[in-house]
Amino acid sequence: MQDILTVLSALMPEYEEELIQRLDLLRLLSQQNKRLGRRHLAELLHTTERPLRTILQALKATGIVDINSRGVMLTERGLEVLNHAEYLTYEAQRRPFYQAEQGLRDRLGIPNCVIVPSKGLDEARVFEAMGQATEEVLLNHLHAAKAVIAVTGGATLSHISHGFSKRLSEGRQVTFVPTRGGLSASVEIQSTSVGSMMAQATGGDYVPLYMPENIDLATSEKLLEEPSIAQVLDQGKHADCLLLSVGTAEVMAERRNLNPSQQAEICEQGAVGEAFGTFFDKQGQVVLKYPRVGMQLEDLANIPLVTTIVAGSDKAEAIKAFAQLSPRLDWLICDESLAETVLNGVTLLK
Incomplete structure (x- = not known):
């Protein structure tokens, strides 16, 4: 992941921290494999609900997460995106x-x-x-x-x-x-x-x-x-x-x-x-x-x-x-x- 983040830092330094936050969020949803409320998610990610809400809405718009009254859950597309990101991370670490x-x-x-x-x-x-x-x-x-x-x-x-x-x-x-x-x-x-x-x-x-x-x-x-x-x-x-x-x-x-x-x-x-x-x-x-x-x-x-x-x-x-x-x-x-x-x-x- 270090190689990928180096490129992104040079091109879009303002997005580096948010990218890491989004990957951490997807990993957490994948591990839990169930719907989680925003407040609980914020606690697990050591953040607050307000910035998390913004991220979740962006991910919902691209079909990566599903949100309803019972909480947030990773979609099949979200799992595919996470798996691809993990593979790129793995290869970048190994190189x-x-x-x-x-x-x-x-x-x-x-x-x-x-x-x-x-x-x-x-x-x-x-x-x-x-x-x-x-x-x-x-x-x-x-x-x-x-x-x-x-x-x-x-x-x-x-x-x-x-x-x-x-x-x-x-x-x-x-x-x-x-x-x-x-x-x-x-x-x-x-x-x-x-x-x-x-x-x-x-x-x-x-x-x-x-x-x-x-x-x-x-x-x-x-x-x-x-x-x-x-x-x-x-x-x-x-x-x-x-x-x-x-x-x-x-x-x-x-x-x-x-x-x-x-x-x-x-x-x-x-x-x-x-x-x-x-x-x-x-x-x-x-x-x-x-x-x-x-x-x-x-x-x-x-x-x-x-x-x-x-x-x-x-x-x-x-x-x-x-x-x-x-x-x-x-x-x-x-x-x-x-x-x-x-x-x-x-x-x-x-």
Whole structure:
């Protein structure tokens, strides 16, 4: 969007702010997918009713919104306009990073990647852009009329769900399924909660899985005898797509409540990252495998589309190692700070 706004700023600087306001309005109406009153809209957009009324009347005149006594709603034409604007935004954001993306693919030995801008942007905007980039990958590569998307937990996937839209479920049924039980971490970043958030953002369905993850082998085997639990986990292992993130060893050791001897072991062995209960070092060698209920690392080999979403320079070592360890990694969605750290001067980001 920066390229587009640069042109508009030069030609019509007085309209730049209003253009941003209109796009924010359309995004909000698309996400809500219901009629909203002007006062409520003004509150959500942090503006007042008077300027909002002027914008709404202009959009109504072009058939982008429908207004009646019950409130404002996005029309089909409005959704088409928004989708086209989002595509232009997405392409404009990507253009400066084409060379860096090629460098990152070569450095990690992966087939595809997308870098989104992050310098000078607040965290919420970065994650929203990563969500939009992830959605573009899914739109271009998920063609089934009924698509199952497996999701891991974690803060990153929780945040990117705000960049998803109803486009993903247009003309098809999309179902999100969790890949594991819950950690002792906050509920919002657990796998089943992330699936619920993504389903709500896209208008899709989700299958909940209410069970702990960090349990002993005997208990887990007992739980897997329960048909409803076994069915959900099996559905995740045979999904059309997997969305996952990778954590740093230090953070995940704390989140998984490793005992002192286990923490000492991963420290001594030089662990840099963790995924699917597996801690690994810089060479992508397994340091410690933590027993867990749900999808295992080796299951990735059987999933047609594996997409990894990672942000932050602190995860650079983890993603470099994971690229060596993972049996499959089709797409990497990352921010420019992580890309720059991974490349470390091999390809300059300009």
